[in-house]
Amino acid sequence: MSKGLPSRSEDYSLWYNELVKRAGLAENSPVRGCMVIKPYGFAIWEKMQQTLDKMFKDTGHSNAYFPLFIPKSFFSKEADHVEGFAKECAVVTHYRLKNDEENGGVTVDPEAKLEEELIVRPTSETVIWDSYKNWIQSYRDLPLLINQWANVVRWEMRTRLFLRTAEFLWQEGHTAHATKDEAIKETEQMLEVYGDFVENFMAVPVIKGTKTENERFAGAVETYCIEAMMQDGRALQAGTSHFLGQNFAKAFDVKFATKEGKEEFVWGTSWGVSTRLMGALIMAHSDDQGLVLPPNLAPTQVVIVPIYKRDEELANISEAAKEIIDGLKAKGISVQFDDRDTHKPGWKFAEYELKGVPVRIAIGPRDMENGTVEVARRDTKEKQTVNRDAVVDHIGSLLDVMQKSIFEKAATFRNENTHTVDTYEEFKEILETRPGFIYAHWDGTSETEEKIKTETKATIRCIPLNSSPEEGKCIYSGKPSKQRVLFAKAY
Template sequence: MAKGITSRSESYSQWYNDIVIKAGLADHSAVRGCMVIKPYGYAIWEKIQRQLDDMFKATGHQNAYFPLFIPKSFFSKEADHVEGFAKECAIVTHYRLKNDPNGKGVTVDEDAKLEEELIVRPTSETIIWNTYKGWIQSYRDLPILINQWANVVRWEMRTRLFLRTAEFLWQEGHTAHATKDEAMEETIKMVNVYAEFAQKWMGMPVIVGTKSENERFAGALETYCIEALMQDGKALQAGTSHFLGQNFAKAFDVKFQSKEGTLDYVWATSWGVSTRLMGALIMAHSDDNGLVLPPMLAPTQVVFVPIYKTEEELAKISEKVNELKKGLEAKGITTHFDNRDTVKPGFKFAEYELKGYPIRIALGPKDLEKGTVEIARRDTLTKEFINQDLVVDHVVKLLDDIQQNIFNRALSFREESTTKVDTYDEFKRVLDEKPGFVLAHWDGTAETEEKIKDETKATIRCIPLDAEVEEGKCIYSGKPSKQRVIFARAY
């Protein structure tokens, strides 16, 4: 089945598309720029969603839901916000259709024009802060810690499944606080939640940092992010957390009475990750044989494939498989027994390799005689024979080893693909010859950042939070700089 996958060296873009389609993760839809997430892809998203939801709730957040439609006037209230999203908005202008008088299907009823046009949400700050105005009167009403699982629409012209689609799924946190310090603490807390999830569950190393002013979320005073490096040397922004200050509270007149009896504007944050994480998962770990999934996010961690010729052999194999399945499931491991008789074992092996199942266990009549099973691991494509009595304990350890190996492999790649440069010529040469993260001095000005972007298509991915103070000179302007920032070409 993997024969239909383009190699990464031949075309990384086509390789990615081949895996998404052939592994059954998603499909193109009849609506331009939108995707259909297929059951297997959605099962992975559900694992991502379930774990993040648990992490949000463990930090005191609750889920709620706000409308898909936002009055256009709301976007006019925060100038930076509307400017940031104006070119991506889908707009509802009418509320009714009618039969075309010429018999050509249906047409818009011109008499059903909305009094105020509605924006299909690209993000929910405006509708939520308009709502918070009715919820907040006193410091006793704070903090409000709300998360929403939803879909959003950003009218993209150039789309790619999971990475950039006109409609996508995500979560967006929106919190309200009595003080600046509380809001800032929340902002940093949530970007660290994302970092923990990416590294522990996705097996994907990330760098935590702040965005430059040019790259901040529209309407934010500070944007924190996690940045990951994909196998083609391009960066991917995997999650963001925004300190919004009092901008939205002022735009929607959300004030509260403090303990001292004064009226103050509320302090705000917002933060989110999306189905873009699915794209990151694919590009960070997969190979030319197909998808590679970290066990902690694999819908099925172990698949059993029987090898038999007669129904009697299948019956004996099934008895042993069900015994092993029961032992594994008692340890919290998800399993599947593929006893289909419509395809051969070789087809099944290729299918599960393509779909990235972490462990495949094959069992035939000779294995029953010897008391062994054949265990294949997806990350290294290696096989071994294990005594049946040791399978459960061995698989538990093996899944942990695969999870760690996937992370270590991605971390090694990132380290090998990170380069320090001190001159602009060296910067340009490294971008072309050794794609990856480039650590370079920058003078801190938007003008320099824009010029570098225009000339090289590389952007400042983040200013790392753990960066050391290092006196130097900007690679472009030669002006003084106190630390290196991370440049890269990016998705």
């Protein structure tokens, strides 16, 4: 199954694209820039979705749904917001087709022009805050903690499966609060939720920080983010949480009556992650043989493959496998028994290696005689013989060990590819020869940030949170700097 998969070291981009397709995660659609998420890929996304949804609800949020189409006039109400998304918007101008009598087929009916164009949702702040105007009257209606699972459209020209597509799936949280402090606390809380999910479920270490003014979400006062490193040394923004201040409340006239009877504008937040996390999961852990999935997000955590020549051997193995399956399911471990007679065991081994199933159990006639099974780990490819009556407990512990091991491997890789520099020459040399994260001083100006980006293609990924102040000089301008920021080339 994995024969011919390109090597990461030879062509990382080709390796990624081929792996996504061959592992059955997604494929390109007939619509340029869009993708079809296949069942196995969607099963992984569902695990992510279910886990995050519980985390959101555990922090007091409820799900709702808002329209896909947004009146154009809504975008004009918040100037920074419309400027930030104007070039990415897909616009609906007509509401009807008609038969094309001259050329055949159908054509847009010129008589069916909309009075006001509709924008296909690139993000939902505007349409949601229009609803909040009616939902919020007094302090008793606050805080309002809403999340939406939806699809969005951003008109991308250069696309790549999961990482950047014209249409993608995501969740977007939108909350309203009585005070600035409450809104900031919410923004920071959701950043912690994202960090918890990415590190403890995706097994990807992250750096938390705030975006520069240039990189901030359109319409936000502050954007918090988590940044992860992929195996090619590039950064990937894995989640963002935005403190919106009162910008959208003022744009859509969302006020509330305080306990004292005064009328004030509410304070807002928004936060989201998308199917881009699928790309992060693939690129952070997988190898030249296929996916490496952390057990916490693997749709199938264990696969059992029988090895037999005669039907009576299969019958005995199936009986033994059933006991193991029942034991694993009782522990909440997902397991599959692959007794297909259309493929040989070696082919199945390669298939599950490609799909990244964390643990493979092989049972043959000799194992039946000895009361053992062969247990193979996907991450390290280690194999060991385990007594059949102990295998359920063994796998329960093994999956925990694997989850931690996959995280530690990614953390070690990130640490080994993180650099601290004091000169622009060293900065450029590292970018060209040893891609990774670079901590360097920056003078805080957008002008310097843009010049570095233009000359090197590296961007300031974030201003790290909780980092100690450090006096220094900007690597580009030589002007004073009070803190190092995180630079990297990014997806």
